[in-house]
Amino acid sequence: MNLLEFQNVSFAYGENAILRDVSLSISRGQVVAIMGGSGSGKTTLLKLIGGQLQAQQGAVWLDGENVGALNESGLYAMRRKLGMLFQFGALFTDLSVFDNVAFPLRERTQLPESMIRDLVLMKLEAVGLRGAAQQMPHELSGGMARRVALARAIALDPAVMLYDEPFTGLDPISLATVGKLIRELNDALGTASIVVTHDVAESLAIVDYIYFLAEGVIVAQGTPDEVRASTHPYVQQFINARPDGPLPFHKPAPIYAEQLGL
């Protein structure tokens, strides 16, 4: 069964169409990357999954529920099934590493403190940072902070993990560590993961499938091997990191000379 499915989803801000007839699916155990240029609609796609936005057409299904049809209490319950790690997914600076990871457990469950302790230590062990439990966020490196945020995101054993640019700002070793953790945690927890990223090399190493989004449409998709072998111009532009190509460097604008009054 698909844990997450977009069925012909269209979304617009007013007149401005952002996603057009997007269909994709992710089953349990899969890690899928969504790649696309700036403004292609990646964050909008994540907000549709979280129910912060609603599709005007089509449906988003998460673990058998139509997200767009949920009322407020339904959304609150549904979000418990989602783990999110955002680029600057800030830790609470005045809480220790331990208390950061304990936060969602204390907030969303009635578990006794002894059980919360065991769960927090288990999640920290999973990201290799049990030894940092008593440290404060400012004492951590950027890579360690990202791993603590990851431990916090999986605290409630989500069915689906969403990662928004999880590699941004990390040194190469931390980047590889976070990539490896995304894959390992997905497999160990039996979740489905969506990774929104620009980082082609790192993603191809860890994901099962890639969707390329351009101007709100899925223009190409495939497994890492298919993507590497693809001659599709969008895919080529991404893989070779070319600044210009089917994804233009210039946002459409009036004719320059006319705008300058020449």
Ligand SMILES: Nc1ncnc2c1ncn2[C@@H]1O[C@H](COP(=O)(O)OP(=O)(O)OP(=O)(O)O)[C@@H](O)[C@H]1O
């Ligand atoms: N609240 C909003 N109101 C109107 N337009 C918006 C709003 N939020 C985003 N947009 C527009 O929607 C388009 C898609 O934005 P989105 O944030 O989904 O892109 P993205 O692919 O995540 O880009 P990036 O990689 O730069 O974060 C952009 O053109 C943006 O200007």
